[in-house]
Amino acid sequence: MKTTGNTILITGGTSGIGLGLALRLHEAGNKVIVAGRRKELLDQIAAGHPGIDTLVLDVTDPASIAGARETVTRTHPELNVLVNNAGIQLPEPLLEGDSLRVAEDTVTTNLLGPIRMVNAFLPHLTAKEDAVVINVSSGLAFVPLPITATYNATKAAIHSFTESLRVQLADTSVQVIELVPPAVRTTLMGQQDNEHAMPLEDFLTEALNLLHTQPDAKEILVDNVKFLRHATANGTYDDVLAMLSAY
Incomplete structure (x- = not known):
């Protein structure tokens, strides 16, 4: 991915990692x-950051x-x-009554949301040079935090979906990158x-910096997430899961 001269749409961009990016x-x-x-947060961002x-x-x-696709492809x-x-990402105590609601909301937002966005924008992106889809997963896709059971599952699914998407788009102009954050100090x-x-x-x-220095990267892994991403390969999965189970 080139890191300048792009036109970039970022979902969930009003706070945390999205706003930072x-x-x-x-x-x-x-x-x-x-x-x-x-809208009130979007208005604050636009006012505070011209351009x-x-x-x-x-x-x-x-x-x-669908409305976003029509608007963005017309205006940009x-x-x-x-x-x-x-x-x-919400706590999901599975023995409590509202855990199913949390699970359903999490699947709709974290899994169906990106899949629907890809399906909506892919026809436009495949017609562009230097096109990129970046899917944000999580280190918890690889070792789960038990209290957020469905969150972990959706991020594991996003990892798998991204792998398949990359293969299917191999002969197109679209690069597919998975950004894998560790726990980051946000309000998530x-x-x-x-x-x-x-x-x-x-x-x-x-x-x-990794995006800039590794333009052909498939995954962006900061050092803090590698203990999760490589736990199975390193033989540390059970120890890491036990550590996360204490939270």
Whole structure:
């Protein structure tokens, strides 16, 4: 992936990793469109960062995705990068009554959302040079955090979907990249002050440096996530799972 001169749509871009990526990529000389559900946050981003465009988008709503495709391909026909970042992570105590609601919401947002976005935008992207789909998964795709059972499962599914997508698009102009964050200090699970999580700015610096120095990368793995990504290969899976089970 080239790291400048792109037109990039980022879902879930109003906070955390999504907003961080948007600001860094904008500063690097890319046109960035931040998409999210809350118009008031989008308005604040647009006002505070001239040059960044915004789009109201709910990835759980197929009609909203269809409308976003129509709007973005009309207003930004040069769009060549889609970053599927929108997601939720909620505690899911499986013995409690509302765990099914959490599971269903998580699947709709974290799995169906990116799949629907890819299906909506792929016809446009395959007609562009230097096109890229970046799917944001998680280190928990490889060793689960038991309290967020369905979150882990959706991220494992995104990993598998991304692998298949890459193979199917091998003969097209579209590069497929999986960005695999570790625990990062964001509000996703209220871990913005968690000393065990990676500072957001450190994550962004390392991840974007990897994108810049490894333009053909299939996965972007910062050092802090490698103990999860390679746990099975390293024979440490049971130990890592036991550690995560204590949270």
